[in-house]
Amino acid sequence: MYAIVKTGGKQIKAEKNGLVIVEKLEGEPGTKLDLEQVVMVHDGKAVKIGTPFIAGAIVKAEIVSQGKAKKINAFNYKAKKNVRKRWGHRQPQTTIRIIDVVGGK
Secondary structure (H helix, E strand, O other): EEEEEEOOEEEEEEOOEEEEEEEOOOOOOOOOEEEEEEEEEEEOOEEEOOOOOOOEEEEEEEEEEEEEEEOEEEEEEEEOOOOOEEEEEEEEEEEEEEEEEEEOO
């Protein structure tokens, strides 16, 4: 059984006991979460698709760690003007473990 869940503006596939990296969620490692924006659930036989979400469907998860993604480097350059600007960015992210997928109505 797996579900497609919307979190952080993205849709992720959530399977029981799976680890998923998502946009930063508030909480310390060990905190339990309920992800309620479930778009689709597949139980092995039937597929339920929400409009836009499935009523009563919940994905239960636990925060494993907080961290940052790989650094993205950016660079601006204007030829013959001696203009150069370099910067970087590391997006905060959260690793969660999916505990259970509850199908809904």
